[in-house]
Amino acid sequence: MSVTAPEWLTRHGGELRASKDGHSWMAYFADKLQYILAPTPAGGKYACKVTQTNNGKRLDGGGSFPTTEAAFQGGLDDLRKALGW
Numbered sequence: 001m002s003v004t005a006p007e008w009l010t011r012h013g014g015e016l017r018a019s020k021d022g023h024s025w026m027a028y029f030a031d032k033l034q035y036i037l038a039p040t041p042a043g044g045k046y047a048c049k050v051t052q053t054n055n056g057k058r059l060d061g062g063g064s065f066p067t068t069e070a071a072f073q074g075g076l077d078d079l080r081k082a083l084g085w
Contacts, residue, residue: 001069006076008085025072027079035059035079039071048075050082 003025005016014029024038038049045064048071052059059082065071 001072003072006080008080009076012083012085037072037075037079039068039075046071048072048078050075050078 003016003018005014009016009027012029014027014034017026017028018024019026019036024036026033027035027037033053036049036051036053038051039046040049041047042064045066046068047062047064048060049058050060051057059078060075061078061081063071063074063078065074
């Protein structure tokens with residue numbers, strides 16, 4: 001899946017990088033890994049785990065989506081809300 005960093009993320013100096021496994025993405029701020037977003041199967045649909053890397057805290061809202069792409073976008077929205085943007 002091709003991913004583009006949303007405007008709100010880049011405006012705050014963030015960037016997305018694909019992980020080596022090709023199934024999750026990492027959000028960096030000031031060139032430091034801060035969050036991991038990982039779409040996962042969830043009851044016939046998909047969810048997106050959003051994890052803060054320094055403490056393992058989960059920030060995802062628990063939504064389910066029809067595709068991995070939609071789940072990833074949902075995970076980005078959960079991250080945006082958690083950051084208060």
